[in-house]
Amino acid sequence: xxxxxxLWALLGVGAVVALRSTQRRNRRISFQDKxxxxxxxxxxxxxxMARQLAQEGAxxxxxxxxxxxxxxxxxxxxxxxxxxxxxxxxxxxxDALRDFFVAVRETLGPVDVLINNAGIILAGPYANTTDAxxxxxxxxxxxAAYHATNAVLPDMQARRFGRIVNxxxxxxxxxxxxxxxxxxxxxxxxGYSEGLRAEVARDGVFVTxxxxxxxRTGSPRQALVRGQHEKEYAWFKIGDSLPxxxxxxxxxAGQIIEAARYGESERIISLPAKFAGAIHGLFPGLMTxxxxxxxxxxPNPDPSGHDSPLKKGKDLETSLTQSFLTxxxxxxxxxxxxx
Numbered sequence: 001x002x003x004x005x006x007l008w009a010l011l012g013v014g015a016v017v018a019l020r021s022t023q024r025r026n027r028r029i030s031f032q033d034k035x036x037x038x039x040x041x042x043x044x045x046x047x048x049m050a051r052q053l054a055q056e057g058a059x060x061x062x063x064x065x066x067x068x069x070x071x072x073x074x075x076x077x078x079x080x081x082x083x084x085x086x087x088x089x090x091x092x093x094x095d096a097l098r099d100f101f102v103a104v105r106e107t108l109g110p111v112d113v114l115i116n117n118a119g120i121i122l123a124g125p126y127a128n129t130t131d132a133x134x135x136x137x138x139x140x141x142x143x144a145a146y147h148a149t150n151a152v153l154p155d156m157q158a159r160r161f162g163r164i165v166n167x168x169x170x171x172x173x174x175x176x177x178x179x180x181x182x183x184x185x186x187x188x189x190x191g192y193s194e195g196l197r198a199e200v201a202r203d204g205v206f207v208t209x210x211x212x213x214x215x216r217t218g219s220p221r222q223a224l225v226r227g228q229h230e231k232e233y234a235w236f237k238i239g240d241s242l243p244x245x246x247x248x249x250x251x252x253a254g255q256i257i258e259a260a261r262y263g264e265s266e267r268i269i270s271l272p273a274k275f276a277g278a279i280h281g282l283f284p285g286l287m288t289x290x291x292x293x294x295x296x297x298x299p300n301p302d303p304s305g306h307d308s309p310l311k312k313g314k315d316l317e318t319s320l321t322q323s324f325l326t327x328x329x330x331x332x333x334x335x336x337x338x339x
Contacts, residue, residue, distance in 0.1 A: 048336060062085075218335070
C-alpha cells in the first residue's frame with residue numbers, strides 16, 4: 001500500500017512539473033517589435049531594463065519627471081538603434097498620465113508590455129515622518145501603477161495579449177524599520193498585483209509581481225530623508241552598496257525581463273530577500289522581533305519630530321558616504337544617469 005501511494009505521489013508530481021513546463025513554454029514571448037512602456041525609465045533600474053529590451057528589438061516608451069535625464073536616456077537608446085518615445089510626465093497627475101499613454105499609442109502603437117517601475121523612497125524613523133510622506137509614497141508607488149495599468153488593460157484584454165510587470169520590493173513582503181511609507185505603498189502594490197493577475201489571466205494578460213532586495217542602481221542620491229539626515233542617509237547608501245547585501249542592477253533587470261517573458265506570477269530577486277521572505281512566511285513573529293533588534297542599530301529619531309525637514313540624498317554626502325564602502329554605488333550613479 002505504501003509503495004503504491006509513493007508511486008502515485010511521484011506520478012502526480014511529475015504531471016504537475018510537466019504541465020508547468022508546457023505552460024511556461026507556451027507563454028514565452030519575444031520582445032522583438034513589441035511596444036514596451038517603462039515608467040521611470042530615464043535612470044536607474046528603468047534605464048538598465050530599457051537598454052536590455054532595446055537589445056532585444058523592442059519599441060520603447062519611457063517617462064520621467066526630469067527632462068534633462070530623459071534627453072540623455074533617449075539619446076543613448078536611439079544610439080543603440082531602438083525606436084524610442086520619451087515623455088516628460090508626473091505620473092501622480094492622472095490627466096498627464098493618460099496623455100502619456102495616448103501619445104505612446106499614437107507614436108509606437110498599442111502597448112504590449114507595461115513595466116510599472118517608477119517610484120520614490122524615503123528613509124527616516126516613523127517619529128519623523130508625516131501624513132504627507134505616506135500620501136506621497138502611495139501616490140507614486142501605488143496609485144501611479146494602478147492608473148497606468150488601467151490605461152493599458154482594456155486594450156490588452158481586447159487583443160487577448162499583454163504583460164504587466166509591477167516592480168514592487170522586498171519591502172512589500174517584509175516591512176523594514178525606517179522605511180514605513182515605502183513599505184506601506186509596496187505592500188499595497190503587491191496585494192493589488194497578485195489579485196489582478198488572478199482576475200485577468202483568463203484574458204491572456206499576465207501580471208507579474210517583482211520583489212527585489214537592495215539594488216545597486218545609484219538611486220540613493222534620489223532618496224528622500226528625514227530625521228538625523230546624514231546618519232540616515234549613511235546607513236541607507238552603505239547598505240545599498242555592499243556586495244552580497246545588494247544586487248547588481250544589470251542582473252536584476254535581466255531577472256525582471258525573464259519573468260515578463262514567461263508571464264511568471266512572481267519573482268523575488270536576491271538571496272537575502274528570498275531568505276528573509278521565507279523566514280517571514282514561516283515565522284512572522286520571529287522576523288518582526290529580529291527587525292526590532294535591527295531598529296536599535298539605526299539612528300534615533302530627531303528631536304524635531306514631524307517638523308524634521310525633508311532632504312535629498314545627494315545633498316547629504318559625507319566622507320563616509322563617499323568612501324570605499326560606496327564605490328559600487330558611485331560607479332552606478334555614472335553608469336545609470338543618476339547624477
